[in-house]
Amino acid sequence: MSAAAADSARPGLTLLDRAALADVTRGGLVLAGGAGQGPHTALLTELMCHVLGPAGAVPVVPARDLPGDAWVAHVALRGSPLALSELPPSGLELSEAARALAAHRGVELTAVAGAQVGGMNVVAGALAAHDLGLPVVDGDLAGRSFPGLAQLLLGGTRPVSGPVALQDPRGNAALVECGSITTCERLVEAGCAGLGGWVAMALCLVRAGDLARDGVGGSLTRAWRIGRALAPPVVLDPARLVAATGGEVVFRGTITEARRSAAPARPWAIALEAGTGEVARVDAREQFLAAAVNGRPVATTPDVICLLTDAGTVVDVDTLRPGLTVSIARFTLDPRWYSPAALTHIGPAALGIGPAAAFT
Template sequence: MRFIGVKEIKNIAVGAALLGAGGGGNAYVGTLMAISAVRKHGPIKLLDPDELADDAFCVCSSHIGAPAVSAEKFPNGNELITSFKKMQAVLGKHVDATFPIEIGGMNSMLPMVVAAKANIPLVDVDAMGRAFPEIQMSTFVLAGHPITPIVMADERGNTTLLDTIDAYWAEKLGRAITVKMGASAFMTSTPLTGLDLKRDGVKHSLSFCEQIGDLITNINKFASLAEGLEKLLTLTHGYQLLKAKVVDIQHTTKDGFNYGTVKLNGLDHDSGRVGTIDFQNENIIFKVDDQVRTTAPDLISLVDGDTLVPITNEELSYGKRVYVLGLPCDAKWRTPEGIKLVGPRYFKYNVDYVPLEELISMKGGI
């Protein structure tokens, strides 16, 4: 157990932007909310999942909707604690701790807001080890846990209680409500015990984000950017897939999601290569010269070509120079059940999932 404050929050935000694989919501907005809560209520107690009592009662706090909308439609600051308190009232239980549903952008920050305001611990665990676009894409769903009841809230003060027959219906109905709330809403969901978190979550993901963020924030301590990039890839067990310039972005918001394609022209040793990334909030498939190089559930992340600061899809702009990185997903997603839930065929791509490392080996390295 330790306490985290402003410095740790900033580092976690940077790491979460990388593991968000292009999505996860606007990290900047979430960071401001978390920092404001800590400055008002004091540091947050961060618990190792193994420190939780087996019978501890935990819920997660998160954002649902299109990330690009969340960058413009700012919350009023009360949505999270409103939905949290209503969840306690609905279940008639005191919540002992909270945790992030995913590691990515805003959704890594929002449980910190609730932890500070409700004076409860934050658990160093999440349900994805990255960010995914749909709420049933959870290691807890893989393990058979329900994610309902869900309490949703918007900035106007509206709240909605969802209690569905399964996680897929929670996604369908929750997404429809989100669209009516303006394509951006907040929710409390996934009631679990401490034993559930320890057994079925992705452990130490917040600490991992903090390590990544600390490295990137202090990139100038390395002799060169190339050395810093090498250290980052070593830490994340990742690969540099392309050095490129953004030359086109097609982007639309539909049914509560951001959809789009990013086109990249290779630079330096990658000159002459053409890369494309398709995304649904998060980056789903990456091709170079029409050859698949990475797909979900492995991570496809972009970092600034001069600073290595992660770039989310709503922050991309024409002419931006980037590195495309591929990072391996948590082992839970590489099971047959995990691939069925979040692999490329779920997203309507007619390709089979092949682990990042095998794709690179098959193509003779980068």
């Protein structure tokens, strides 16, 4: 039985309250795949805590439990982390973007979903849903975070398409219509630059029945389970992690070198060594994209590759350093996201590294 199938057989997350939020956020950092989003995730989590108050909660529902013809919009934050820190969101930008997208299409929303469940966007859907008085869908379009819109897929094969509604923290808004997701990505990036460095966006307005078939179900529940398995105080227990989340620890050792590329667009490598003499290598760009032990590949995107300390703390591309002892953990996605069609969007070549030759 796959990890996804095992998860679906167990009770999932039904209410996102303050207690669940801490676990979901922790799991979201894991599902960020090494992207350096810790401070920004904390900022969004604090905002969500403030919005919820001591006793508030957002209902969490699987897409399959909604009426098949109900409309669901996906939301996310996009842009410069520095700009996000200097001009924090109020919490209303995401819901305003969702409203604008629904109004443009002339439909009424029944629920909201996060576009991707990793990093700071793990709570984006819940923030919008709370303001709109709607439930948040237990699912997303990726099962993790990816760096670009082109990696958000329907059915593991089809990139999402426009229109995309943008909202900035100053009340400015824009609607992007585009023929391809590549063009849409460029226009969204231009919108970020012109609207203060970051934007809230709403996209992929779909019927719940289509989302139940083509989306990644159970993403919030998975983040919640990962977060619970890593909740402090904890000494990282690989067996517990596997049992709770379907993840696995593929190596434990000390970082001996991090050879960052001088060119931001080029991949770079992290070397690790275990006390037994075994060695590992992790290839990275904005995220960890591949891992090998003794030259043998053990994880490659679209797998989620995460570095964890013995205390269960996530180490990302911004916080890793030589001398730190970590475990390399691997989490698989929905099997559809490993098809040849999917790998053209989220495989090693698509994300800027070679195949297994990257480990030589």
